[in-house]
Amino acid sequence: MIHIDFRDPRPIYEQVYDALRNLIVSGVLAPGEKLPSVRELASTLAINPNTIQRAYRELESDGYLCSVPGKGSFASGSDAARSAHRRELLDRFCALAEELRAAGVSDENMIRAIRGGERT
Amino acid sequence: MIHIDFRDPRPIYEQVYDALRNLIVSGVLAPGEKLPSVRELASTLAINPNTIQRAYRELESDGYLCSVPGKGSFASGSDAARSAHRRELLDRFCALAEELRAAGVSDENMIRAIRGGERT
DNA sequence: AAAACTGTATTAAACGAATTAATACAGTTG
DNA sequence: CAACTGTATTAATTCGTTTAATACAGTTTT
Numbered sequence: 303m304i305h306i307d308f309r310d311p312r313p314i315y316e317q318v319y320d321a322l323r324n325l326i327v328s329g330v331l332a333p334g335e336k337l338p339s340v341r342e343l344a345s346t347l348a349i350n351p352n353t354i355q356r357a358y359r360e361l362e363s364d365g366y367l368c369s370v371p372g373k374g375s376f377a378s379g380s381d382a383a384r385s386a387h388r389r390e391l392l393d394r395f396c397a398l399a400e401e402l403r404a405a406g407v408s409d410e411n412m413i414r415a416i417r418g419g420e421r422t
Numbered sequence: 423m424i425h426i427d428f429r430d431p432r433p434i435y436e437q438v439y440d441a442l443r444n445l446i447v448s449g450v451l452a453p454g455e456k457l458p459s460v461r462e463l464a465s466t467l468a469i470n471p472n473t474i475q476r477a478y479r480e481l482e483s484d485g486y487l488c489s490v491p492g493k494g495s496f497a498s499g500s501d502a503a504r505s506a507h508r509r510e511l512l513d514r515f516c517a518l519a520e521e522l523r524a525a526g527v528s529d530e531n532m533i534r535a536i537r538g539g540e541r542t
Numbered sequence: 543a544a545a546a547c548t549g550t551a552t553t554a555a556a557c558g559a560a561t562t563a564a565t566a567c568a569g570t571t572g
Numbered sequence: 573c574a575a576c577t578g579t580a581t582t583a584a585t586t587c588g589t590t591t592a593a594t595a596c597a598g599t600t601t602t
Contacts, residue, residue: 311559313589327525339548350591355550371549372598384526391522392535398518399536402511405447405504409536415512416519416532431588433560459577470562475579491578492569 306347314349318357326366327387331377337367339374426467434469438477443486447507451497457487459494 304321306314325331337343340358344351358375361367365386369375377383402412424441426434445451457463460478464471478495481487485506489495497503522532 315589340550341548352592353590356589358549369549370599372547372600374548374599388522388525388527391518391525392527395515395518395522395532396535398511398515402508402515405508405511407508407512412515412536413533415516416529435560460579461577472563473561476560478578489578490569492571492576494570494577 304343304347306349315353315356315360318343318347318354319360322357322361323364323366323383323387326361326377327380327383329380333377333379333381333383335377337375337377424463424467426469435473435476435480438463438467438474439480442477442481443484443503443507446481446486446497447500447503449500453497453499453501453503455497457495457497 303325304318306317308314310317322331322337331337337358338346340351340354344354347354358367358369362369362375365378366383367375367378399412403409423445424438426437428434430437442451442457451457457478458466460471460474464474467474478487478489482489482495485498486503487495487498519532523529
């Protein structure tokens with residue numbers, strides 16, 4: 303379900319965050335669907351529960367899931383999740399476009415890069 | 423000339439790297455112009471020479487400057503530097519566009535984001 | 543009601559990357 | 573020769589991440 307790369311310099315909690323967010327926004331985890339418990343996922347991935355807890359905490363504070371003490375953690379509505387994710391990506395996208403413009407890249411060349419995936 | 427933010431979670435050597443690269447690709451540091459020595463810049467910024475050394479080493483390995491033992495470090499030709507920088511930014515840009523496409527954002531909406539800087 | 547689950551919080555230890563510190567060596571310049 | 577330059581190395585420190593070991597309160601199950 304989730305794969306952790308221990309050679310990846312990025313923190314584990316961040317890898318877990320990204321993986322779960324992707325499952326949520328893609329709808330693999332349906333809105334309202336229950337996620338594995340903190341301890342269960344920690345056991346499955348062979349990492350510490352505190353690390354999972356941190357990923358869950360940040361996923362909740364970013365609106366991707368909802369945790370209820372005693373009950374569990376549940377995927378939030380995929381509409382809201384998708385919006386949050388798009389917003390996040392678009393912000394980074396605009397910032398990068400700004401940098402590219404400062405580097406002398408024209409809008410036309412950016413558009414070409416988007417359309418073609420080319421790296422000329 | 424350069425400002426370091428100690429509250430920034432990013433490593434200092436990376437902040438120095440970015441700042442110097444920007445000065446080089448923007449032409450503020452002309453091609454061939456001598457940069458402050460490792461020890462001098464370290465003293466100016468009140469950080470350790472080893473940290474500056476690391477920034478310089480990576481700037482050289484990425485083609486933004488050229489270090490000569492005994493003489494100093496010199497900004498590389500801004501043409502090559504600009505190209506390297508644009509390549510780097512464009513790679514990240516294309517990767518982000520890919521993610522946005524996967525998130526269901528159309529090319530048209532990406533283009534709109536570039537043109538307007540809008541965040542709708 | 544008891545047992546087994548859930549999220550959450552806390553404290554301490556271990557680990558690794560970043561940073562500092564203190565040198566040292568070789569080449570260049572004045 | 574003296575003062576600069578880049579470069580290399582080793583050890584100590586600092587800090588964020590991760591682990592570990594608990595504990596508490598609420599929910600579900602038996």
